[in-house]
Every structure is written in structure tokens, then in C-alpha cells.
Amino acid sequence: ILNVEQSPQSLHVQEGDSTNFTCSFPSSNFYALHWYRWETAKSPEALFVMTLNGDEKKKGRISATLNTKEGYSYLYIKGSQPEDSATYLCAPRDDYKLSFGAGTTVTVRA
Amino acid sequence: DSGVTQTPKHLITATGQRVTLRCSPRSGDLSVYWYQQSLDQGLQFLIQYYNGEERAKGNILERFSAQQFPDLHSELNLSSLELGDSALYFCASSVATSGVPQDTQYFGPGTRLTVL
Numbered sequence: 001i002l003n004v005e006q007s008p009q010s011l012h013v014q015e016g017d018s019t020n021f022t023c024s025f026p027s028s029n030f031y032a033l034h035w036y037r038w039e040t041a042k043s044p045e046a047l048f049v050m051t052l053n054g055d056e057k058k059k060g061r062i063s064a065t066l067n068t069k070e071g072y073s074y075l076y077i078k079g080s081q082p083e084d085s086a087t088y089l090c091a092p093r094d095d096y097k098l099s100f101g102a103g104t105t106v107t108v109r110a
Numbered sequence: 111d112s113g114v115t116q117t118p119k120h121l122i123t124a125t126g127q128r129v130t131l132r133c134s135p136r137s138g139d140l141s142v143y144w145y146q147q148s149l150d151q152g153l154q155f156l157i158q159y160y161n162g163e164e165r166a167k168g169n170i171l172e173r174f175s176a177q178q179f180p181d182l183h184s185e186l187n188l189s190s191l192e193l194g195d196s197a198l199y200f201c202a203s204s205v206a207t208s209g210v211p212q213d214t215q216y217f218g219p220g221t222r223l224t225v226l
Contacts, residue, residue, distance in 0.1 A: 001155065001168060032211035043112060043200060043217040044153070051211045089153070095208040096166035097143070098215060100153040 002026055002092050004101035012107045013080045020076040021104040023090030027071030032093040035064055035075060038103065039086045047075075047088075080108045113137065114203050114218035122224045128189040131221045135182055135203030141165070142184040143215060144176055147198040159184055160207040191225045198222050 005024045013019045025033065032051045036044040048057040053068040061078045077084050087105045091098035113136035123129055135142050144156040155168035159178035170176075173191075178184040188195060199222075202215040 034214070036217075043114075043219050045112070046214045046216065049212045049214055091153075093211065096158055097155045097168060099155065100145075102152040 002094060002099035004090060004092060004099055006090060006101035006104050008104060009102065010105040010107070012109060015080060015082060015108055015110050017080055018076065018078045019080060019106065020074050021088065023073045023075070023101055025071050025073075025090070025092040027069060029094070030068040030071075030092070031095060033066055033073050034091045034093060034098055035073070036089040036091065037086045038089055044089060077106065080106070082108050082110055084108050112216040112218065114201060114216050116201050116218040116221050118221060119219065120222050120224075122226065123191060124226055125191055125193060127191050128187065129191065129223065131186040131188070131199055131201075131223075133184045133186070133201030133203075133218055135184070136216055139203035139205050139216070140182065141204045141207050142178055142182070143202040143204070144184070144186050145200040145202065147200065148194075148196075153200065156186070158207070165207050188223070193225050196223055196225045
């Protein structure tokens with residue numbers, strides 16, 4: 001199981017504002033990094049899979065970048081909306097399994 | 111809806127008992143993964159099966175076991191239950207197993223187990 005840190009643990013953002021948060025993971029033997037979005041009372045939903053250093057992925061107002069050499073990924077939410085309120089999980093993958101971080105819980109205030 | 115189904119949704123039982131959680135993967139997926147989400151803990155990987163064979167093990171207790179059947183559904187058996195086993199148990203499925211970094215895991219709705 002890989003050691004994964006996500007920061008901050010939680011954040012509050014005003015509707016319309018942009019925000020970002022971090023996922024740190026071991027840089028050695030990097031294989032892939034997965035991002036998931038988890039809304040309350042639902043199951044985790046896959047957002048991105050990132051494999052290459054310098055990768056950038058985008059889905060609507062949400063984007064992510066990856067630095068495999070230093071072992072971190074940023075997730076950005078542009079122009080936050082109330083429906084973006086969720087816990088965002090990152091999970092580096094070794095050959096078989098995902099090791100999930102504790103997540104960053106985002107609350108968007110209208 | 112991810113296409114992964116889990117039953118039951120909720121389960122309440124007593125300490126010392128045994129329960130079975132069931133998972134049906136998405137159509138076409140050969141891998142099934144089990145995760146545990148306890149209070150104040152992140153998603154913890156338990157075990158993975160691919161096409162009927164165990165492929166990877168995480169922090170799964172000896173009291174827990176799993177299997178994947180020929181029709182690819184999977185069952186997680188939890189025995190001699192303790193209060194600390196109360197958690198949300200998720201099943202996920204994917205197409206592949208090792209060797210495919212982009213292989214995405216799709217999560218089911220989970221089974222909430224309460225041990226009294």
C-alpha cells in the first residue's frame with residue numbers, strides 16, 4: 001500500500017471562485033495516478049487517469065496536472081459551483097491496486 | 111450508475127456472526143476489487159480477483175475471505191464479526207488487471223455493515 005497525502009483535508013470556497021488542492025505520492029516506481037470524485041451518499045466516480053509526467057487532463061471545469069518526478073498532482077476547479085461539493089480522492093496505482101488518500105472535501109457556498 | 115451492483119445495501123448483525131456481501135461487476139469487466147471504508151479511515155484495499163483468480167491482497171483480515179465465481183460475480187465473506195468491522199464495503203470492477211495503467215475501476219453503491 002502506497003503512502004498518499006492529500007492537502008488540505010477540507011476547504012470552503014465561494015461559488016464562482018476557483019480552487020486547487022494537492023496529492024502527494026511516492027515518486028519511485030510510478031505507474032499511474034487516478035482521481036475520483038465522491039459525493040455524499042454516492043459511490044466514488046472516476047475523474048481522471050494520469051500516467052505521464054507533465055500530463056494535463058480536463059473535464060469541464062475540473063482539470064489536473066501530474067509531476068511524477070517529484071510525486072505530486074494538483075486538481076483545479078475553475079468557477080466552483082455548488083454541484084462541485086464533494087470529496088476528491090487521489091489514488092496512485094501500483095501494478096494491481098489503488099492506494100487511496102484520505103481526500104480533500106470541497107464545500108462550495110452559494 | 112456505474113453498472114456495478116452490490117447487495118445488500120444495508121446489513122445489521124451481531125458480534126460473532128458471519129455475513130456475505132455480493133457484487134456483480136460491469137458487463138465485460140473481469141476484475142473485481144473489494145474496499146473497506148471505516149469511520150475516519152480512507153478507502154482501504156482488501157483484495158482483488160481477476161477472472162476467478164486472486165491477484166492481489168491488501169490489509170484483509172484472516173476472518174475475511176472472498177471469491178469470484180465463473181459468472182464473474184464476487185462474494186466477500188466476513189466471519190466472527192467484531193464491532194470494529196462496522197464499515198462501508200465497496201466493490202469495484204475493471205476490464206483488466208496488471209499491465210494496463212489506464213485501467214479504471216468503477217465503484218458500486220456499497221454495502222453498509224453495522225455490527226452491534
